[in-house]
Amino acid sequence: MEFEDLAEGCIAEILSHTTPMDACKLSLVSRGFCSAAESDSVWSAFLLNLTSIIPPSSFPSSTSKKALYFNLCNHPTIIDQGKRSVQLDKKTGKQCYMLSARNLDIICGDAVHHWEWTSLPESRFEVVAVLRAVCWFDISGKISTLALSSNTHYAVFLVFKMMNASGFHYHPTVISVGISGGNTNTKYVCLDLNLKDNRLSELQCPKVRSDGWLEIEMGEFLNSGTEEGQVEMKVMETTSHIQKCGFILEGIELRPKHLICETSS
Incomplete structure (x- = not known):
């Protein structure tokens, strides 16, 4: 036969x-x-x-x-009372997640003179976080490894916009990704495309996504899926003491490493 x-x-x-x-x-x-x-x-x-x-x-x-x-x-399908979204990788069926700004820990995020929560028609989530003024810029998030697809190499991306931004182009931002109890990958990046300091020109900069948002890769990790752990992600600039504003946070996205969101230069 x-x-x-x-x-x-x-x-x-x-x-x-x-x-x-x-x-x-x-x-x-x-x-x-x-x-x-x-x-x-x-x-x-x-x-x-x-x-x-x-x-x-x-x-x-x-x-x-x-x-x-x-x-x-x-x-993307919105889940967890609007706090995150899930999507499938078309080629493999593996899961992609985005943690919304509401699903992240933002230092001074509830202080109205530092951050404003508002809706944007181009956002998949009900609200985004708009930075009004801070010197201590500190955002972190976590997600269980069991929520992700097993045996998958994931990349993590900060998804945001800049609108009349200032304070980000003079000093690098520190971003890191790691699984609790394991190694953490840390690097310096520039979040603002409008460089004012030539020393930042060699750093990784954001790219424009097909949906109009900016994204910058924070790091990557292998999710074995054999035991529970926490993927820990952090974005921080706390050393320059320069006041920053104009940063709009949609969330942090995790997607299989091969899956590239269409970008343009």
């Missing part, structure tokens, strides 16, 4: 143990493969890890599992 002569259900079972990219490629083999690759049983397997995060009752019953999968790839 040829592989293509297997029953559609058998082919679907085999495809469910591959990746979304493999299933799409194999659908071109024959009509039988195409029919199996379109089946809900295949795409339900690729959605399995999301059922504990997004209630199945929130999914439209009339939508095919394949259509639902690509919808979750192309559109």
Whole structure:
């Protein structure tokens, strides 16, 4: 018996143990493969890890599992009472998260003369944090490794905007990423594209995302998924004592290392 002569259900079972990219490629083999690759049983397997995060009752019953999968790839879903979003990597089905500004620890974040919480139409979250004036710039966040896809190399990005910003172009900002109890990667970056100090010109600078926000890579880590830990992320500039303003924080995003958000220079 040829592989293509297997029953559609058998082919679907085999495809469910591959990746979304493999299933799409194999659908071109024959009509039988195409029919199996379109089946809900295949795409339900690729959605399995999301059922504990997004209630199945929130999914439209009339939508095919394949259509639902690509919808979750192309559109972030807001979870945890609006504090973070989850999205799928189209190629692998692995999970991408963004922690909103409300899900992060911001020093003086509740002091109205230092930070303002407001809504922006271009943000996926209900509110963002707008820096009014601080000298002590300190933002940190955590997420459990168990919430992330296992055996996955993740990159972490600070997502923000600058609007009439000042105070960031004279002194580097320190950013770090690490798993609790392990090594922490720390580096110096420049958050403001309008450099005033040539000494900062050699530092990593933000890039423009396709959604209009800026992002800068904070670091990366390998999530083995074998035991629970905390991914700890920090953004800090507390040594210059220069007053800073005009920074708009949407959040911190974690996505599989190969997944690059389209940017422009």
